[in-house]
Amino acid sequence: MSLLSVRDLTVKFAMRDETVTALNQISFDLAKGERLGIVGESGAGKSITGFSLMNLISRPGFIDQGQILFDGDDVARMSDKELRTMRGNRMAMIFQDPMVTLNPVLTIGQQMVETLRAHRKLSRAEAEQIAIVKLREVYIPSPEERMNQYPHELSGGMRQRIIIAMALLLDPQLIIADEPTTALDVTIQADIMELLLELCQSNKVGLILITHDLGVVSQMTERTLVMYAGRIIEAGKTREIINDPQHPYTQGLINALPQQTLPGHKLKQIPGAMPSLTAIPAGCPFSPRCQYAVDHCRSTLPEVVQYAGVEVACHEVNRLHNDRLEQSA
Amino acid sequence: MLAYLVKRLFQAIAVMFAISLVSFAIQDNLGDPLRELVGQSVSDEVRQQLRDELGLNDSFLQQYLRFVGNALQGDLGTSYFFKEPALDVILKKLPATLELVFGATVIIIGLSVPLGVYTAIKPNSVASRIIMGASIIGISVPVFLTAILMIFVFSVELRWLPSFGRGDIVPVWGYWSTNFATADGWTHIMLPSVALASIMLPLFVRLIRAEMMETLQSEYVKYAKAKGIHPGRIYFVHALKNTLLPVITVGGVQIGTMVAYTILTETVFQWPGMGFMFLEAVNRVDTPLIVAYLIVVGFIFVVTNTIVDLIYGLVNPTVNLARMGA
Numbered sequence: 001m002s003l004l005s006v007r008d009l010t011v012k013f014a015m016r017d018e019t020v021t022a023l024n025q026i027s028f029d030l031a032k033g034e035r036l037g038i039v040g041e042s043g044a045g046k047s048i049t050g051f052s053l054m055n056l057i058s059r060p061g062f063i064d065q066g067q068i069l070f071d072g073d074d075v076a077r078m079s080d081k082e083l084r085t086m087r088g089n090r091m092a093m094i095f096q097d098p099m100v101t102l103n104p105v106l107t108i109g110q111q112m113v114e115t116l117r118a119h120r121k122l123s124r125a126e127a128e129q130i131a132i133v134k135l136r137e138v139y140i141p142s143p144e145e146r147m148n149q150y151p152h153e154l155s156g157g158m159r160q161r162i163i164i165a166m167a168l169l170l171d172p173q174l175i176i177a178d179e180p181t182t183a184l185d186v187t188i189q190a191d192i193m194e195l196l197l198e199l200c201q202s203n204k205v206g207l208i209l210i211t212h213d214l215g216v217v218s219q220m221t222e223r224t225l226v227m228y229a230g231r232i233i234e235a236g237k238t239r240e241i242i243n244d245p246q247h248p249y250t251q252g253l254i255n256a257l258p259q260q261t262l263p264g265h266k267l268k269q270i271p272g273a274m275p276s277l278t279a280i281p282a283g284c285p286f287s288p289r290c291q292y293a294v295d296h297c298r299s300t301l302p303e304v305v306q307y308a309g310v311e312v313a314c315h316e317v318n319r320l321h322n323d324r325l326e327q328s329a
Numbered sequence: 330m331l332a333y334l335v336k337r338l339f340q341a342i343a344v345m346f347a348i349s350l351v352s353f354a355i356q357d358n359l360g361d362p363l364r365e366l367v368g369q370s371v372s373d374e375v376r377q378q379l380r381d382e383l384g385l386n387d388s389f390l391q392q393y394l395r396f397v398g399n400a401l402q403g404d405l406g407t408s409y410f411f412k413e414p415a416l417d418v419i420l421k422k423l424p425a426t427l428e429l430v431f432g433a434t435v436i437i438i439g440l441s442v443p444l445g446v447y448t449a450i451k452p453n454s455v456a457s458r459i460i461m462g463a464s465i466i467g468i469s470v471p472v473f474l475t476a477i478l479m480i481f482v483f484s485v486e487l488r489w490l491p492s493f494g495r496g497d498i499v500p501v502w503g504y505w506s507t508n509f510a511t512a513d514g515w516t517h518i519m520l521p522s523v524a525l526a527s528i529m530l531p532l533f534v535r536l537i538r539a540e541m542m543e544t545l546q547s548e549y550v551k552y553a554k555a556k557g558i559h560p561g562r563i564y565f566v567h568a569l570k571n572t573l574l575p576v577i578t579v580g581g582v583q584i585g586t587m588v589a590y591t592i593l594t595e596t597v598f599q600w601p602g603m604g605f606m607f608l609e610a611v612n613r614v615d616t617p618l619i620v621a622y623l624i625v626v627g628f629i630f631v632v633t634n635t636i637v638d639l640i641y642g643l644v645n646p647t648v649n650l651a652r653m654g655a
Contacts, residue, residue, distance in 0.1 A: 083557075087554065106567070213519075
């Protein structure tokens with residue numbers, strides 16, 4: 001049985017004049033201990049997916065329809081109290097920017113202890129002991145001292161380690177990490193990712209990694225979802241998606257990686273930009289930017305189909321696949 | 330910490346010096362004190378002689394240096410009207426004013442925090458709309474009008490509360506007699522305190538609400554929710570503590586401003602404090618008393634602001650007082 005099963009999840013935002021659809025009929029599954037990557041450009045709906053899994057979408061956004069079955073319970077229909085018992089306990093989240101995630105006026109110890117005591121009947125001293133053990137697990141030097149320090153006394157990398165330790169405090173079944181290294185120095189990014197991977201594997205915790213970095217996804221995850229304009233357009237085993245992407249958008253993302261370009265040449269970027277949620281084009285939302293688009297693409301929304309081992313939403317997937325085979329032959 | 334204190338002390342001295350210069354300069358422009366001091370029958374020669382004796386014919390610089398020299402020894406001149414040291418006159422009136430300011434401050438703090446937090450958490454509720462609407466009225470109506478209105482309602486019509494004076498006061502220590510020891514004292518201080526609070530309270534409700542709403546949008550509040558923290562703790566520990574940091578700074582300045590606002594409140598309620606005294610001194614062209622009042626109020630401003638800055642440093646962990654002194 002899968003740990004998480006999302007079915008037809010639709011998230012809308014009630015703006016002043018109209019209601020826009022930020023997530024459109026998203027469905028995916030996550031097995032126990034599985035690591036899943038969600039990739040796409042800014043505005044694709046990656047972060048909204050992450051937040052809605054915790055039912056943390058705040059007004060004017062709301063979950064319009066769909067199910068988020070987490071270990072048998074539907075997160076989309078939980079009461080406030082049930083949500084509170086689940087958040088941070090069975091499902092934890094790592095936010096993007098560690099510089100603004102921790103409360104500046106509370107010590108690290110206070111923020112860890114309150115999390116433990118929100119979910120378990122523990123004395124302050126017991127909670128502190130658990131917190132110190134967890135800090136040690138994320139290789140924080142002299143954790144006893146850190147407990148009494150305020151966030152501003154620590155570096156960004158150190159803070160993100162602490163946030164990872166906080167995510168693991170209550171031994172959750174799933175961790176959602178929303179671009180956990182985007183705000184960090186490049187030199188620390190790899191360390192943090194390695195730590196996260198190591199801890200998820202050793203604790204058998206499921207991970208949903210939201211990122212725009214395909215390189216990170218290929219190292220960290222077993223399966224990948226590619227999102228575009230609030231929809232999943234390609235999903236499958238990470239290895240398949242990286243090595244043989246079927247959707248022209250995924251191909252564009254991979255071709256745009258600097259490693260794919262010879263030094264001194266221009267990076268191959270995808271022309272145009274992600275459409276705004278208020279003006280999603282008819283038919284395939286990617287069609288205006290797609291060099292292979294035909295009339296059919298501009299009028300009809302493609303269904304998700306099984307093709308070459310992945311799920312993909314593209315009308316022309318068969319033709320494009322055969323063309324690529326011919327070219328390489 | 331010590332270095333910071335010394336630095337603040339020097340700043341305070343510089344400010345006090347500026348205040349003394351400005352208040353003393355006013356003295357020259359308040360008309361001839363002789364007219365009030367002596368009757369019409371006194372001849373010009375005697376007047377001239379008196380002027381010399383009082384040092385009124387010396388140059389401004391001479392007069393100012395003499396004033397500062399005396400002030401440093403605790404002598405702010407002698408009141409023409411009371412014929413006693415101006416500082417003594419003020420110190421006798423100071424407790425009444427400070428008790429009034431204290432009463433108003435308690436009302437402001439006691440009400441603005443819960444109201445500000447409530448209107449921030451439930452911005453669209455009916456109660457919030459009423460509070461916000463009332464706060465606009467409170468800010469717009471001047472203190473003396475609020476005061477007269479309250480006297481009309483609570484003293485004249487309902488006859489619940491007395492309209493003037495301090496009532497039964499109990500001596501505590503030195504010049505200090507308190508209103509807070511008898512029931513009669515309590516009823517007397519009620520209306521003046523509310524009137525004095527009427528301007529600052531809405532200002533603080535709005536300030537706390539605005540800061541709180543901004544804080545509630547922050548990432549760390551969202552993160553606290555994601556950790557499953559109880560909303561009560563999120564509001565009152567995570568958000569309120571961050572909300573109060575800027576409020577403390579503004580609050581310090583406003584306490585000083587309130588001491589000055591007492592002039593209006595005390596006049597309407599015939600409250601025997603130093604604001605009322607100041608207005609009388611202006612009417613009597615009692616220049617030494619006017620100057621002394623300005624200096625004492627300036628001093629209160631400087632002291633409260635320094636204390637508030639120190640408190641801010643203690644409350645906000647990102648301010649390191651030890652390092653700021655360097």
